[in-house]
Amino acid sequence: MSYIVKPRFHHPQLQKNDLGYTRRDYEGTLTTLCGGCGHDSISAAIIHAVHEMSLAPHQLAKVSGIGCSSKIPSYFLERSHGFNSVHGRMPSIATGANLANRELYYLGISGDGDTASIGLGQFCHIVRRRINMLYIVANNGTYGLTKGQLSATADLGSKTKSGEESQYDNIDLVSLAIDLGASFVARSFSGDKEQLVPLIQAGLSHRGFALIDVISPCVTFNNTPLSAHGYKNTWENNVVLSEIDFVPMRKEITARYSAGKDKEITLHDGSVIHLHKTGSGYDPGNRENALLHVNEYKKQGRIATGLLYINQDQSDFHELADTVNKPFNRLNEHDLCPGGEVLADINETFM
Template sequence: MATTAMPPAAPKKVNRVGLEPADYKGNRSTLCAGCGHNAISERIIEACYELGVEPYRVAKLSGIGCSSKSPAYFLRSSHGFNAVHGRMPSVATGTVLANRAIMALGVSGDGDSASIGIGQFVHLMRRNLPCVYIIEDNGCYGLTKGQFSATADLGSKLKTGVVNDLPPIDTCALAIQLGATYVARSFSGDKKQLLALLEGALVHRGTAMLDVISPCVTFNDHEGSTKSYSYVKDHDEPLSDVSFVPYFEDITVEYEPGTSTEIALPDGSRLVLKKLRTDYDPHSKVEALRLLTESHDKGEIVTGLFYIDTERPNFLDLLNVVDEPLATLPESRVRPPQSALNEVMDSLR
């Protein structure tokens, strides 16, 4: 038998938990080619791979709409729940309450969160539920063929020429005001920034809300739309150059003292904001809201991390639940003894 000298197989690229990038993939996307949402799915895959997130610990949650289909397109080995329109926040809340070891990764859209689901959205922010909450924001309803959503900018136009005459809801400003503790905006086409913001969100221990401008290539990527690729590229003003340093990586990021802010995250990771605007402090709600209001008035889309608070207790802290998942507590811990029942009945005799 002839032998051929084979070169030794290249060692497979694996992360710190021994998984390959392919282990973080999902099904093939059924969204339109070029949809911003697909780019976001790719960044989620990268972020989870780089951080060594174990897929079994993740629950992917979504509502209804194009955005809400996307959890099928990443993290195949994670449980997923595609619930009802606008109600992802409540399902995510229940999931986290039931099992605090689960990393809840919620994916919603601008219609899902800012219109039908605004009630649940604001209350989740208010509770500071530990979860990542991504809004894939294209300013329109893609799945029902392009109607305006509540994040569509004043004056933006539909393909049909209809002009939006109502002001948009700024989900980031709402989230900051209501108590979310990690609030950022990015652009689906900005790979580096989105990845860093996602990684920071994944290790955050409260509500991490990311509004990601994600142009709808089919219904909202034309002249007159303020959420098209070209419009956002022209008007995107990055707040800061964001880098994320996981706690297990011993890397020093280059930055010039005086122009950068370093944020220590509870697990030891660091977010490094290389400042483009030297007067910005991501710990101030007032500054964040001023920035969002002013830039909106100027027609700019500011991206970056607007606000972070690593101190505020999250919802699980407030509820004082046991450290183990409630879902799997044994009977001995969830069914009080006969004596307890007798005591109650005696008190009523």
Template sequence: MAAGTVTNPGPKVNRIGLPVIEYRGSKTTLCAGCGHNAISERIIDALYEMGVQPERVMKLSGIGCSSKSPAYFLSRAHSFNSVHGRMPSVATGALLANKTMMGLGVSGDGDTASIGIGQFVHLMRRNLPLIYIIEDNGVYGLTKGQFSATADIGSKLKTGVVNDLPAIDTCSLAIQLGATFVGRSFSGDKKQLLTMLKAAMAHKGTVMLDVISPCVTFNDHEGSTRSYKYMQDHEEPIGEVGFVPSFEEIDVEYEAGSSFDVEMHDGSRLRLKKLPENYDPTDRAVAVKTLMEAHEKNEILTGVFYIDTQKPAFTDLLNLVDEPLALLPQERTRPGKQVLDEVMAKLK
């Protein structure tokens, strides 16, 4: 954690000298007990512990309860609450304009898997360096509790309505489409979620985290498969997620066998322990198969399912100049008069 030595009894600070309060946002207006608030807290902790400079982050979201949450953390970062289901395109434009920023996108299950599924799949394909978090509660909250497309078949609304369509598994989809860091967590699992968020911040490429986040008002009852109770009974971590950031000393202790140790882009290490036998998190087919099998068994698998640190990020693919496109001076964006003269001469 905070590496700096603090002499005064002032507030505790992180490695860049900021107290955790500098990572907070406005007071939440979501329901008390909403899973989304817990996720905001973990995001704050992760940013603080990673020592991220707040001004270097862009927060992006769509529409819905989830998409309000960027207001509740990191007020010192620019934020863009866009239109329903279209955060991926806004994030793509913003990150291409300034690839030196960290992109933190927050979406919901309705925002992602229904209205936004088109942009979601193309975001995954491009491997844009963006952390894409789905705050997944299986219902539309702001419109008072209709099913979303991630709701499990057979799950029940408070009103007794039963969902008769299969759920879209955003993790399988993201893996198939080309996201390079894919995992699922639970808003109630502080340690796992925090570790995954920190690892996500060290990854260069699209991180897709589906975080089950119970809706206390519309989907926390008997018959729901997104309730706190259901998660307690059905969450199955695929293993233990460990993370050693680049600025911390790496311990030499390393369990072979069911562990998987991945060096990330910035030299951090992601350590996946106690994985099932023969589980290889760099193998897409195995990851998708494992997810499907767990689903058959009514288990909600959590953890990091898939990672690829080799595939080029979209910003690398485009071979952009090092500086942000947004900040290039006119000398580098408007060709000289001789260029226009040359073009005109050819048209004569």
């Protein structure tokens, strides 16, 4: 049995957030992934991010597909409802859930097999449909649960532990998402919590579809010096295009990096993103520029990370569908049923 209850006891002086919750209140069951798995770092970053921004866990719903990545929603936010669906189909579950209740935060967790292979169609269409959610891909270039086959995000020439070499060009989820109209696109590295945590916070606060492609090395099958998704390659070839700092809504702005700050973006919920100087002068507000940079670095065998693209002016699905503000799941028969008198009139039209 791989479900393990975590011990409940904790340090009495754990820091509480605005809701009075400690980080423990945002944890889940014990992980069953391999020791050192990048995915566990993603779980930790999510717990850190959501606790720090004082988001009530029950106001968030977790959705995932199938695979090592899709297991991790068990390992964080135990007080959130979660839905571990079928392989490659998390986007449709997320879409339906979001339609039913527009007030919650939706956090989708998927992997590179789940998103770039079996679920590529659903991924493309949820981007197009502009569902308001944060979609995290824990991207390790390999199929872990079936023991190390190459995935569709494995770079050309990348080798797994068994020596299998990728013969095909990879699918780059970041370029794809920007191309298909995602309004928040970032890439990060599971080993860089400093970078990842504010991106998660900003992605959750962003109104519209947000993607974070997180390079998350598979220590068991794809972490050799010749693996493009290994720790070594990612550390060495990571190019930070834009670094951000996140200030939740209603919080005083205390810029940790005020010296290097060159831009502020206020999100729809009042939260603020600080973009700070990286020397590159990169502008994440320009879609063509973002695609150009991502592809240019890819050609050089390097990985562009940070907030790559943001567009705050795009309407989300509910705005486009012109739905009522009240969540559908709180509408009752009084709101929804036209009643017997109207039906009598409708009968007339068929006589």
